[in-house]
Amino acid sequence: MKAKVFKYKSDGNTVVAPYMELEPYAENVYLSLSRKNEYGNEDDDCFHVVCRIENVYFSSGQYS
Numbered sequence: 001m002k003a004k005v006f007k008y009k010s011d012g013n014t015v016v017a018p019y020m021e022l023e024p025y026a027e028n029v030y031l032s033l034s035r036k037n038e039y040g041n042e043d044d045d046c047f048h049v050v051c052r053i054e055n056v057y058f059s060s061g062q063y064s
Contacts, residue, residue: 005032005050007059020050020059028052034062 005020022030028051035046046064050057 003030003050003057005048005057005059007048020048020057022050022057025049030057032059 001022002019003022004018005022007016007020008014009016020032022032025031030050030052032048032050033045034048046062048059049061049063051060
């Protein structure tokens with residue numbers, strides 16, 4: 001699903017990715033693919049973890 005997600009630059013004031021493609025992971029927790037591994041190794045892909053509170057989605061970090 002595509003949703004509006006609050007993801008900010010390091011300055012904390014600028015939204016840099018207004019929409020993300022999300023995959024459900026757990027209740028109110030979603031994953032969004034950030035960067036695919038260039039050699040095809042899925043274990044090294046990077047994901048954004050997106051949390052939902054009511055109808056507000058926000059990125060809570062990037063993990064591989």
